[in-house]
Amino acid sequence: MAEEPQIISAIRILFEVIWTHLRLIFEILKALFRFVVPPTPKEVNEDIILITGAGHGMGREVALRFAKLGATVVCIDINAKGNEDTLKMIKQAKGKGFTYECDVTDREAVMQLAQKVEREVGEVTILINNAGIMPCKPVLRHSEKEIRTLMDINVNGNLWMIQAFLPAMLERNSGHIVAMSSMAGKMGLRNLVPYCGSKYAVRGIMEALALELHEDPRDTNGIKFTTVCPYIVNTGLCHNPRIRFAGLMKTVEPGEAADQIVDAVRREYHEITIPSDLYYTNKIFNLFPPAGGRILTDFIGTGLDPHD
Numbered sequence: 001m002a003e004e005p006q007i008i009s010a011i012r013i014l015f016e017v018i019w020t021h022l023r024l025i026f027e028i029l030k031a032l033f034r035f036v037v038p039p040t041p042k043e044v045n046e047d048i049i050l051i052t053g054a055g056h057g058m059g060r061e062v063a064l065r066f067a068k069l070g071a072t073v074v075c076i077d078i079n080a081k082g083n084e085d086t087l088k089m090i091k092q093a094k095g096k097g098f099t100y101e102c103d104v105t106d107r108e109a110v111m112q113l114a115q116k117v118e119r120e121v122g123e124v125t126i127l128i129n130n131a132g133i134m135p136c137k138p139v140l141r142h143s144e145k146e147i148r149t150l151m152d153i154n155v156n157g158n159l160w161m162i163q164a165f166l167p168a169m170l171e172r173n174s175g176h177i178v179a180m181s182s183m184a185g186k187m188g189l190r191n192l193v194p195y196c197g198s199k200y201a202v203r204g205i206m207e208a209l210a211l212e213l214h215e216d217p218r219d220t221n222g223i224k225f226t227t228v229c230p231y232i233v234n235t236g237l238c239h240n241p242r243i244r245f246a247g248l249m250k251t252v253e254p255g256e257a258a259d260q261i262v263d264a265v266r267r268e269y270h271e272i273t274i275p276s277d278l279y280y281t282n283k284i285f286n287l288f289p290p291a292g293g294r295i296l297t298d299f300i301g302t303g304l305d306p307h308d
């Protein structure tokens with residue numbers, strides 16, 4: 001094939017540069033508009049929402065809220081008792097719910113779960129990868145088993161659930177995947193070295209997945225992604241929080257966090273932090289050179305002391 005004359009390829013690149021700039025400006029204006037006028041929350045009363053780790057903490061609170069909004073909630077947990085308690089609360093509030101005991105680290109069990117849920121409840125439209133654990137101590141005090149278990153639950157569990165539920169979403173070009181990362185997935189925190197690694201990984205998985213589907217030749221625009229990055233939520237997961245300025249880095253009750261998670265899912269936000277102002281604080285921190293960021297972190301003096 002004859003090579004394109006240099007002048008033509010130069011003009012082509014120039015047009016591409018102009019087009020890229022115009023698209024960027026459009027996206028910035030759209031984001032500014034959305035900041036002032038948030039998107040309308042979507043109805044979820046026809047949705048089947050599957051939540052891992054629904055037997056306690058934020059997972060339970062999110063399950064209760066979605067059930068109140070009329071969604072059919074599929075509660076997944078390794079802790080059958082906690083999960084049944086969540087279902088009881090859903091039923092008491094006249095909601096629709098199902099429970100399945102499943103360990104998200106067991107890929108085979110997760111694949112079977114997907115088939116069972118589809119047969120017995122229907123196709124999952126919103127998947128919330130919430131199950132997670134958080135051992136908290138200096139990195140050299142973590143055993144090999146603790147680190148492997150942490151990565152299996154917090155990272156691989158997300159991947160198995162995605163592999164199990166994404167294919168049906170792709171077939172329908174419709175669905176929503178939600179992941180619980182953490183502020184520990186946006187900044188390093190002492191005593192949480194493996195946990196931070198796992199939560200950075202969750203954000204990486206979500207970003208890469210969104211990009212991969214964006215480049216997929218099929219139409220995948222109907223599949224949405226939301227990543228949630230809470231700081232400290234009072235579920236019992238963080239035993240020894242150290243807070244210097246409560247107004248700046250406050251701990252949040254699970255119900256309050258769940259309200260924000262449900263709102264973010266319904267408005268199809270790409271990423272949220274809890275509390276929300278940490279989103280901008282974190283962006284400002286990232287403008288500084290690494291030593292500057294550490295000076296600010298030392299001043300704010302917040303973090304977690306070891307659990308044992």
Ligand SMILES: NC(=O)c1ccc[n+]([C@@H]2O[C@H](COP(=O)([O-])OP(=O)(O)OC[C@H]3O[C@@H](n4cnc5c(N)ncnc54)[C@H](O)[C@@H]3O)[C@@H](O)[C@H]2O)c1
Binds near residue numbers: 058078133
């Ligand atoms: N609580 C916080 O301060 C905080 C902050 C940031 C991020 N997060 C993240 O939010 C998510 C929920 O946190 P939480 O505080 O509500 O936790 P939680 O401990 O209250 O509840 C977690 C639930 O996950 C379940 N679970 C654990 N391992 C599982 C497995 N292998 N398979 C299935 N279920 C399993 C537990 O049984 C439990 O019911 C976690 O991913 C956590 O890392 C929590």
